[in-house]
Amino acid sequence: MALPGLVSLADALGLLLTDGEHPPVEVAAVGTALGVLSLVLIAASRRRPRGGLLVGLTVLRVASAATAVPAFVVADVPGSPGAWPGRSSG
DSSP states (O other), X not given: OHHHHHHHHHHHTHHXXXXXXTTBHHHHHHHHHHXXXXXXXXXXXXXXXXXXXXXXXXXXXXXXXXXXXXXXXXXXXXXXXXXXXXXXXX
16 A cells, blocks of 8 residues: 555645646646545555455546556657657657
């Protein structure tokens, strides 16, 4: 539970650490919500271990990872492979 906890904590702090441009506030807000929900599930599963809580935590972590996918395929994201020189955008 340590690794999901650290990743969730990093997500939960995302809204405080954004400059509003990278990542946009909307993206940071979604990440923060997923991080806070994940931390709640981690705390609940430590008190009363149940399989449903771990499934919910897994779903939230996968959803959090999925929010990062556009950064790897959209060309106008700074530092993304889509923005690398020499790569055609379409």
